[in-house]
Amino acid sequence: MGHFKLLDVFAGCGGMTRGFLDDGEFVSVGAVEVDRSAAATYAANFDPTGGHTFAGDIADYTNVPRADLVIGGPPCQGFSALGKRDPEDVRNQLWREFVRVVRESDARMFVFENVDRFAKTPEFELLRTAASNGGELADFRTQVFRLNAADFGTPQKRIRTIIIGSRIGPVVEPPVTHAKNPIGDVLRWVSLRDAFLAGPVVLEPGVRDEWFPESTADFQNFQVPGPFKLRDLHVTRRYDLTSEIRYAHIAPGKSRLQLPVELQYPCWRKNPAGASDVLGRLRWDQPAVTIRTEFFKPEKGRFLHPQWENGGEQVNRALTHAEAAVVQGFDERHVWHGTKAEIARQIGNAVPPPLARAVAGVVADRLQAG
Template identity: 50%
Template sequence: MIDLFAGCGGMTSGFMAAKGFKPVMSVEFDLHAAATYAANFGESHTCHADIASIPNEEIPQVDLIIGGPPCQGFSNLGSRNVNDPRNKLWKEYIRFVRHATPKVFVIENVDRFFSSSEFALLQAEAQPGGLLENYELSSGFLLAADFGVPQRRKRTIVIGSRIGRIPLPASTHARPGTLDVMPAWHTTHDVLSGLPETPATTELPASSVEFFGKDVPGIFKSSDLHIGRNPTPLSLERYRHIPPGGGRFDLPDHLLSRCWREKKSGTTDVMGRMRWDMPSLTIRTEFFKPEKGQYLHPQWEQNSDGHSVDRPITHWEAARLQSFPDDFQWCGTKLQIAKQIGNAVPPMLAEAIARHLKPYLRGNSQRTHKTATCRLCR
């Protein structure tokens, strides 16, 4: 397989966990994300490069292409102007599909992509005369929590196939109390309980490693990412008022910022606290800032002598909520690693997609297989 716009390798991690998939090329422009990918899966097949710089003759023939090209600019794909910077990255993804001739390709993108004009143009390219006319497309939303990820992350998934239409995978987990025949969603408690409540440091270890002829910070173990912050007294006081599932609307007036006081609706997850009994909301790139979303640690007790953990989640905790295994390795600064974590496809979601695709890629005419138990259920 080829992984395009590979980031730190969340999608490759999931496909390799499903067994039977071999990455022969990955492409990632960001140096530190590419270094993280190389640290986990090998530097020899990792291209730290602008995807447009890779000539057609260097694109290998593969069974599968995976990746999440940015959606900006795809609206001009129909002009087929390869020099238009607004559609460059989408155009490059399709260029790889046309030259690698995979049996299947998988695209992951944000949920709003599904209702965009860009998505409509992608569908048009799979019609007769289009750039993807040999492929049948299946598309829809997948919720990461429905596949064992302890996170309510909703994403658009597109499966393109030239070996017959392949539907999206069926859920393997369900909201607690809704379907007794399935395991319940995994919760923050499943992955955060047992980790040290007080991080021992606010900094990553001082170390560096060379990838692609350049020095980058790393390689860091997941436990190295259990790093705290130094919140102000005002921030700490705000944190103490937020119950599980709550947010800025739980703050008394004297602790509200002016913008919060004047904005009476919306942004309900701002300054939010997670719940032990539910998956987290979407982990974004600034999960270490409670003012950006529901990122406060779920432990909270209201009484004066109660036990509360009044801090945002750490990088390690965010990686666990994204379903990265603890043996995953990381490169980059704190900010760069946070960006890698927030932008990644959750490996367990990718693994579920990979297991679903295996019988199709192997040519199993029955298209049936036993669904493997997810890592957190084992």
């Protein structure tokens, strides 16, 4: 077990904690998560007695433990549009709560994760101002990295802004382990074929079940569905025949734009220039595009299973929850709690553990050096 104390706020299902614990130098001493099912997932993986997972609003989190490091990724939809700087805005307050917890935990470092566009928001400037002379985190200095999860062995292109705050000195940029066009010791990006068929978890494309197994558990005196193993999540949806016919027309890398006119929705015909990823099919030989919380709906993006061959077997469905979890870099160790929609949200919101692990490595080096 590691020795640097880790406190995860906005913890979700614990993708970020998973990566930090995999580094080997960290131990989880606290987590805050308002969504009960996500908190139950976190606790099932990292806090078996449920003793240090606070399932509530961060604003009500007062018993802050001492920690070496605070990590957190507030919900990205919480960041207001450019130009809004109303200090009473509840979304600003989430960011302020993060700063408060860093202060109260007496952490030496923090890691703040968010979407790529976060670096262009007023909240980004507020965070940097807090960590400069006269700010609430004046003794911290920040470094900003723009990292792609695919460059760290995740079978997914997912770009994130990672802000590392430190009051004990700088870190180096996490060294990439994978690349689209690798040279030297760097490996090739992990493709969906590698991830689904050659990895430690083999997920056969043929799936019939629609539901997770019947199972509920007590979490802090509430009943939550689960625990579920990765394989329990390998379930599909029921699609109507017209939808399946539509999907059958879409080849890897293509999308709704490939459909014959008679299969297009009337609204698409009126607006042919709309989102081009809708009903998109993934490719076997590449990492997935960024997974979101509704990956199980083909109409929400490029989420159709990559299996599609002329004259061969076609798989005309979106990714299963298990496939999406693998695309996010989870493996069979992670167990899950919640309904289908809740677990999809946990998966789509997570920081890929391999990306978090790469960040953990440089943070651990700095904490060790002091």
